[in-house]
Amino acid sequence: NAGVTQTPKFQVLKTGQSMTLQCAQDMNHNSMYWYRQDPGMGLRLIYYSASEGTTDKGEVPNGYNVSRLNKREFSLRLESAAPSQTSVYFCASSEAVGYSNQPQHFGDGTRLSIL
Amino acid sequence: EDQVTQSPEALRLQEGESSSLNCSYTVSGLRGLFWYRQDPGKGPEFLFTLYSAGEEKEKERLKATLTKKESFLHITAPKPEDSATYLCAVECRHLSGGYNKLIFGAGTRLAVHP
Numbered sequence: 001n002a003g004v005t006q007t008p009k010f011q012v013l014k015t016g017q018s019m020t021l022q023c024a025q026d027m028n029h030n031s032m033y034w035y036r037q038d039p040g041m042g043l044r045l046i047y048y049s050a051s052e053g054t055t056d057k058g059e060v061p062n063g064y065n066v067s068r069l070n071k072r073e074f075s076l077r078l079e080s081a082a083p084s085q086t087s088v089y090f091c092a093s094s095e096a097v098g099y100s101n102q103p104q105h106f107g108d109g110t111r112l113s114i115l
Numbered sequence: 116e117d118q119v120t121q122s123p124e125a126l127r128l129q130e131g132e133s134s135s136l137n138c139s140y141t142v143s144g145l146r147g148l149f150w151y152r153q154d155p156g157k158g159p160e161f162l163f164t165l166y167s168a169g170e171e172k173e174k175e176r177l178k179a180t181l182t183k184k185e186s187f188l189h190i191t192a193p194k195p196e197d198s199a200t201y202l203c204a205v206e207c208r209h210l211s212g213g214y215n216k217l218i219f220g221a222g223t224r225l226a227v228h229p
Contacts, residue, residue, distance in 0.1 A: 106158030
């Protein structure tokens with residue numbers, strides 16, 4: 001009964017380092033999403049994948065890349081981390097193909113600090 | 116510009132003291148409004164979906180309502196375990212085509228004290 005699993009839970013990076021955040025869902029959902037959550041702001045969409053094999057930019061895609069490895073897994077990569085990317089990152093999934101009035105199911109987040 | 120605003124930012128209640136949280140929105144073509152609960156260190160947990168003005172949904176001490184411009188989350192006789200951040204999200208039409216988009220409010224932090 002795992003739902004959406006994110007790894008790692010915490011990470012500290014130095015400016016310029018790269019890393020990949022992993023996300024996997026076991027609900028056979030079609031759509032997957034990456035958000036960032038910053039204090040005082042709503043969740044903001046970085047990238048999404050409406051179905052296996054497709055990815056699209058969201059509201060704040062600069063500095064990030066994604067890969068929809070298969071139906072279960074959707075990874076987020078920071079190629080050259082910057083302090084402005086310090087945030088909590090959430091992965092989510094939904095049954096629908098793209099946004100379509102279906103609720104999203106979230107993982108518990110990755111807390112990323114960039115020094 | 117599409118916008119979702121939640122108020123208040125923070126709310127402190129005594130156990131048993133009923134209140135309401137507000138989510139107001141200005142969007143193009145509402146497709147649905149979602150309420151989520153978020154506990155510290157956790158991801159948002161889905162509570163309700165509302166699709167049209169006049170609709171209401173209930174779950175235990177929570178009741179969500181929707182009008183053409185806002186939604187309310189009413190909390191009746193809250194308990195300390197209701198303490199959390201409550202997020203509102205609005206799904207609306209994407210003017211540039213393609214899939215709909217989802218806009219989150221910043222949330223209301225609710226603290227219920229015994």
